[in-house]
Amino acid sequence: MYRIILASGSPRRKEIMNQMGIGFETVPSYVNEDIKESDPSKLVEALASVKAKEVAGRFADERENLIIIGADTVVYHKGQVLGKPKDRDDAIRMLNGLSGDIHDVYTGVAIIIRRNKSDNADINGEESIVFNVRTRVSVKLLSKEEIEDYVDSGEPYDKAGAYAIQGEFGIYIKEIQGDYYNVVGFPIARIYEELLKKGINIKKIKKGIA
């Protein structure tokens, strides 16, 4: 019997969980995403971990078994980590860089599994799983007009790398290698697999509590 807490305010992550028919609750984390780390895989794992831990702390007195999931996504191109654009110019700069080239999207995931004593005295305690998934994305060569029109759609602002593959930017994607959902910010197939290895089938968790 587990209750899943998605430690995220991202509408995309919520949508992916819903789409897969998994029952969960969302509790957005309010952590400062300012970690100095140039390796994108380490960065997203560190950020996902602080998000999951911060939310887990708010459930310290909870008596039910919990699965708390945090995630973080960045775009990595030519040695540069791209987060969310600060403003219009920043979005244009990011998209100019990604135009006509291949980049990587990294999503880090941190899952805290908290088993309650009352459920099974032998396995109570806390366990965590942390990993990252990379998807390679190829973007077509974009004209100045295509970039400016796209930025003016407003879509880039809350997205790592200033684009949404699931949105209007989809028309400019030539190819991807890897998990599509990882680009959208939530590598659900790997999350499912990792929890299965721990004996938990999240597909069976339907309405918050299974």
Ligand SMILES: Cc1cn([C@H]2C[C@H](O)[C@@H](COP(=O)(O)OP(=O)(O)OP(=O)(O)O)O2)c(=O)[nH]c1=O
């Ligand atoms: C590359 C790409 C990113 N994104 C989004 C996914 C993430 O929501 C966002 C990266 O920001 P994140 O900091 O990973 O997440 P967030 O701030 O939106 O939510 P939270 O920290 O509460 O979980 O970029 C897309 O939606 N589509 C894309 O194609």
